[in-house]
Amino acid sequence: MASLMENLIDVLGKLCDEYENLLGLSTQKTPVIIAGDLKELSKITDEEQIVVSIINHLDRSRQEAVRDIANVVNRDVEDLKLANIIQMLEPRPVEQQKLAVVYDRLTEVVGQVRRVNSQNRELLSSALEMVEFEINMLQAVKAAPATANYNKGAYSSGSVIGVDRSDFDAKQ
Structure with a gap:
């Protein structure tokens, strides 16, 4: 169980890093949208697609880790959320603290990405x-x-x- 938790914490940490990369790109995109620089916007969008691909891969790894934990604790994977796992770890305060910190960090950065993307959507x-x-x-x-x-x-x-429809009138 300890290695499963470490794996989950590791995957969540990597997800946080990639969401922070996505946040940086989304933040860079705002002034580019305002300036109407389509070439730079295309470049940033291409970089975002790479980061989103990595996030999707990491999310599948997160789902596998949660599925493995659900099998070990004999719970339905659909009912097992990160908040529930944090509560289950009360007997293990060190792992509970690590998971809670990375969960809070992930929640914060995802909220920031949503906010910036919403702003960019309005600008577009x-x-x-x-x-x-x-x-x-x-x-x-x-x-x-x-x-x-x-x-x-x-x-x-x-x-x-x-x-x-006449040509320019220089007399005016």
């Missing part, structure tokens, strides 16, 4: 709304109604309300 949403607004404005200008101006031959002169 605002940027997309602005792009959509600009596209709609350009389409509206192109779709402005034509005036009913006719020339001497009774043909429409083709002028559009609000749009001057």
Whole structure:
């Protein structure tokens, strides 16, 4: 059982490290989103994908460790959460303390990643709304109604309300 706990604590520690890496990348992404630097955003996103892949691998290892502990203590793996394992370790205060510390650290860093990602999601949403607004404005200008101006031959002169299709006027 002791080696199973050490394995779980080790995996959780590695998960914390990777989430901290992800937090750093997400924090770097915020000013890049604000600046609209797509090249740098793509680079950071690629790095995030690597970290997320590592996190997924470590999470599978965490699930295996919890499954092994559930088998040893004869409990259902679905009901065995980290908080329950910490409570079960009361007779072993050293292991309990180590697990509680890494659990608190993991909870804190995951909360920070969620907060930063939520902020980045809002920034991206605002940027997309602005792009959509600009596209709609350009389409509206192109779709402005034509005036009913006719020339001497009774043909429409083709002028559009609000749009001057002539070249730059240097006299103005």
